[in-house]
Amino acid sequence: MNKYLVIGNPIAHSLSPLLHNYWFKKYKFLDSIYEKKKVEKKDLKKIVEQIKNDEIKGVNVTVPFKREIFDLIDTAPHEVQFTKSVNTLVKENDKVVGYNTDQEGFEISLEENEWDFKNKKVFIIGAGGVTPSILSSFIRADGAEKIYLSNRTRSKAEELKKFWDKAIDFYQMNKDTIEIIDWGEKSELCDLIINTTSVGLTRDEKLDFDFSDYNNNKEALFYDLIYNPKETNFLKEARIRENKTMNGKMMFLWQAHLAFKKWTGVSPKIDQEVIKLLD
Ligand SMILES: NC(=O)c1ccc[n+]([C@@H]2O[C@H](COP(=O)([O-])OP(=O)(O)OC[C@H]3O[C@@H](n4cnc5c(N)ncnc54)[C@H](OP(=O)(O)O)[C@@H]3O)[C@@H](O)[C@H]2O)c1
Incomplete structure (x- = not known):
C-alpha cells in the first residue's frame, strides 16, 4: 500500500484525505491511501525518516509546521529556500524534497476570479507559516502598490518585513511598500483583505x-484562506457589509x-464534481 498523510495540529478540519482519496480512486491508484494525522513538533523528524524509508510515499504539511519542517528536509527548490x-x-533521488504548492494555488485562485495583482493595496492579517507564500505573490515586478501586514505577535510581522524588504529592493518597488499595522488597528482602505491566521x-x-x-x-474583496468552515465570521461580516468574499x-x-x-505524475481535473465534493 502506498501511504500518504496530511500532518498538522489541529487536523480535524482537513479535507485533504477526502480529496486525495477521491482522486486516487478516480485515477485508479487503488494501492494508495491518504490519511490525516495529528502530530507534535517532536514527531516531525520521524515522519521525514519514514519518507526516506519508503514507509510513507508523500506528505502534506499544514498548521503550524510549514516552517518547522523546512529545517528537517534534505533539499528544496530555490523559491522554497527563500520562503x-x-x-x-x-x-x-533518495532525498526528501520539500515543495510549496500554496503560493501557486493562491495565485491561480485569484486569477480564476480575474484578479489583477498590479497596483493593488492589500491588507494581510497573520504572519504564520503560509504568510510568506501570500506575501511573495504580491512582491514582484508589477506587484502590489502597498502591503499592510499585521500579526498578533508583532515581532513576527517585523521579521517578515525585514526579510521581504530585500525582495522589494530587488524588484525596485517602493521601499515603503510593506507597512506594519498594530494588531487590531486600521489600515487605509484596501482592495484586498486576507486572513492568513x-x-x-x-x-x-x-x-x-x-x-x-x-x-x-462592493469592490473590496475579503479573502479567508480557511475553507472549513466555509464561512468564517471574517467572511460572514464582510458579506453583511456587502463586500466581495472568497474562502480558501x-x-x-x-x-x-x-x-x-x-x-x-497525473494532473487531476478540477471540475464541478470535485468542487461539490468539498461542500
Ligand atoms: N486554503 C488553503 O489551501 C490553505 C493553505 C495554507 C493555509 N491555510 C490556512 O491558513 C491558516 C494559517 O496557516 P499557517 O500554516 O500559516 O498557520 P500557523 O503557522 O500556525 O500560523 C498561525 C497564524 O495565526 C495567528 N493566530 C493563531 N491564533 C491566533 C489568535 N487567537 N489570535 C490572533 N492570531 C492568532 C498566529 O499569530 P501569532 O504569530 O501571534 O501566533 C499566526 O499568524 C490556517 O487556517 C490554514 O488552514 C489554508
Whole structure:
C-alpha cells in the first residue's frame, strides 16, 4: 500500500484525505491511501525518516509546521529556500524534497476570479507559516502598490518585513511598500483583505478588527484562506457589509492538484464534481 498523510495540529478540519482519496480512486491508484494525522513538533523528524524509508510515499504539511519542517528536509527548490514554507514532501533521488504548492494555488485562485495583482493595496492579517507564500505573490515586478501586514505577535510581522524588504529592493518597488499595522488597528482602505491566521478554524473565533469603513464597499474583496468552515465570521461580516468574499476552497483545491501531480505524475481535473465534493 502506498501511504500518504496530511500532518498538522489541529487536523480535524482537513479535507485533504477526502480529496486525495477521491482522486486516487478516480485515477485508479487503488494501492494508495491518504490519511490525516495529528502530530507534535517532536514527531516531525520521524515522519521525514519514514519518507526516506519508503514507509510513507508523500506528505502534506499544514498548521503550524510549514516552517518547522523546512529545517528537517534534505533539499528544496530555490523559491522554497527563500520562503522557508513547505507544504508537500516527496522522495526524489533518495532525498526528501520539500515543495510549496500554496503560493501557486493562491495565485491561480485569484486569477480564476480575474484578479489583477498590479497596483493593488492589500491588507494581510497573520504572519504564520503560509504568510510568506501570500506575501511573495504580491512582491514582484508589477506587484502590489502597498502591503499592510499585521500579526498578533508583532515581532513576527517585523521579521517578515525585514526579510521581504530585500525582495522589494530587488524588484525596485517602493521601499515603503510593506507597512506594519498594530494588531487590531486600521489600515487605509484596501482592495484586498486576507486572513492568513488560523482564527476562524473554530466556529466562534473572531478577528479583533473593525472593518466598518468597508460598509457597502462592493469592490473590496475579503479573502479567508480557511475553507472549513466555509464561512468564517471574517467572511460572514464582510458579506453583511456587502463586500466581495472568497474562502480558501479554490486555493486548497489547486495546492492539492499540484501536490497530487508531484506524487503521481497525473494532473487531476478540477471540475464541478470535485468542487461539490468539498461542500
Ligand atoms: N486554503 C488553503 O489551501 C490553505 C493553505 C495554507 C493555509 N491555510 C490556512 O491558513 C491558516 C494559517 O496557516 P499557517 O500554516 O500559516 O498557520 P500557523 O503557522 O500556525 O500560523 C498561525 C497564524 O495565526 C495567528 N493566530 C493563531 N491564533 C491566533 C489568535 N487567537 N489570535 C490572533 N492570531 C492568532 C498566529 O499569530 P501569532 O504569530 O501571534 O501566533 C499566526 O499568524 C490556517 O487556517 C490554514 O488552514 C489554508
